[in-house]
Amino acid sequence: MTTRIERTLTPDDRAETPYLTIPFEIGPGTSTLEVRLSYDRGSGVIDLGCAGADGFRGWSGGNRERYVITPEAATPGYLPGELEPGTWSVVLGLHRIPAAGLDVTVEIDVPASGPPEAEPPAPPLPERPPRRRLPADSGRTWLACDFHAHTVHSDGALGRAGLAALAVQAGLDVLAVTDHNTVSHHDGLGQIGDAYGITLVPGQEVTTDRGHANAFGAIPWIDFRQPPDTWVSQVAETGGLLSINHPLAADCAWHHPLAQRPPLAEIWHWSWLDTRWTGPLSWWNAWGWDTIPVGGSDFHAPEQGRPIGVPVTWVAVDDDVADRLTARAGEGRTGEGVARDGDRTAAPGSASDIGSDAVLAALRAGRTAVAAGRDGPALLRVDGELVAVDAKGTLLTDTLGRRRPVHDDLARFPATSGPHWLETPDAAVLAITP
Structure with a gap:
């Protein structure tokens, strides 16, 4: 049976509520559901989602015109x-x-007229470049991380396995998978991470037109329709970490007031196109230097030309965890056996899951540094010193504008409090550390 709803939506509707709900009934014994949305995409943007009788069942934003839900897939x-x-x-x-308004048609099929879309198949395991070994505190190792990336579970082009393969090829140790307003991608991440030799951190990008925030951790879905202060409290109460995303981005900058600020912020986002621009560091200063910085590529698709792992976030974890993760990565052989669409089985206690927990613990402790890329200059806090790596010819700069020349490929400086960064003689930022 098909139910068809036609409606003309106007700016008055949006002023009343940005989230319109269209109720329908599911009777006992219903096995499948299909929803289709149609409107003139050249004239407006309508996001699409689903709430079941018992709560959230999914979100695809403006990326899809159809979804199907069944017991198995x-x-x-x-x-x-x-x-x-x-x-x-x-x-x-x-x-x-x-x-002028927007004509919208919603069709609801019970049962569904066809199967759900499948996640792309898992690609072969790629070759990993040699790991970069950076100076670290005794008993710790720096891991190369990217804390912002998307799959077909929201508006990305790749499946989870394809994203993992690309991250391995880029030399990353850790990747946060942060699809918009959903947690459908969480199940199976540990299994995929183990198959490809990379730690996949479950995340969700809590997304509104007044700002985005990444909620990291294997935590329940965060209701993006609620006030952002509830995001902060819910993420904290469930053991996750919340990060303000791209606070100065073009059309999705951060506007929400907050009574309590989350611990992290995406100070370095791909949209910092010219690192001579002072905006991101100025925002960090205004928001508070005690905010722990992370970076994110916000990767969506290869054809966009925004590489995964650019920028890179270095995170220092305990050696025993790092050893287990690197040993696991060396054992990866193929992409076979990776969770596909419809396979909801994760691997409890997998190396990827353990690595994810260790990375979140390091983030909480503020053991981060952000750089333009994995192989470029890095600035780290090590054993009470500031250490500049592969940064000869740059300037070590602090929040008061004081500069110290870096004369060697490995240079150590007495540590002072507050953020520091490496910049070129013409003031382009290359690396930052809290």
Whole structure:
């Protein structure tokens, strides 16, 4: 049976609420559900999601026009499982509504007229470049991390295994998978990480038109429709970490007021196109130097020309964890056996899961440094000193604007408090450390 709803949405509708719910009933014994959305995409942007009788079932933003949910599988971005009887809702995010209004049609099929879209198959395991060994505190190792990337579970082009393979090829040790407003990508990340020899940190990019934030950790779904102060409290209460994303980005900069600020912020985002621009460091200064900096490529698709791992975040973890992760990576042979769409089985206690926990602990402790790329100049805090690596000819700069020349490929300086960064003679930032 198909239910068809037609409506013209106006700016008045968006002013009333940015999230429109269209309720419908699921009866006992219903096995599958399909929802289709159609409108003129050249005139506006409508986000698409689903709430079940028992709560959240998925979100695809403006990236999809259709989703299917079954007990065994679902369109990426949506949670498979039994369709509990009761009142469900199609959730529409009224992101861009033109002044003249936007004609929208929603069709609901019970049962579904076809299967859900499948996640792309797992690619072969690529060759990993040699790891970079950086000076570290006794008993610790720096891991190369990227804390912002997307898959087909939101608006990315690759499946989770494809993203993992690309990150390995780029020489990353850790990648956070942060699809928008969903947790459908979490199950199976540990298994995929182990198969490809990389730690995959579960994340979710809590996304609104007034700002985005990454919630890191294997935590429950965060309701992006609630006030952001609830994001902060819920993430903290469930053991995760929240980070303000790209606070100065073009059309998704951070606007939300917060009574309590989260511990992390994405100080370095791919959109810092010219690192002579002072905006990101100025925002960090205004927000508070005690905020722990991370970086993120915000990778979506290879054809966009924004490489994964650029910028890179260095995170210092205990040697025993790092040894286990690097040994695991050396044992990877193929991409076979990786979780595919519909396979919801994770590997409890996997090396990737353990690595994820260790990385989150290091983030909490503030053991980070951010750089333009994995193989470029790095600035680290090591044994009470500031250590500049492969940075000869640069300047070590502090928050008061004091500069010290770096004359060697490995240079050590007495540590002073507060953030520092490496810059070129013409003031382009190459690396930062809190």
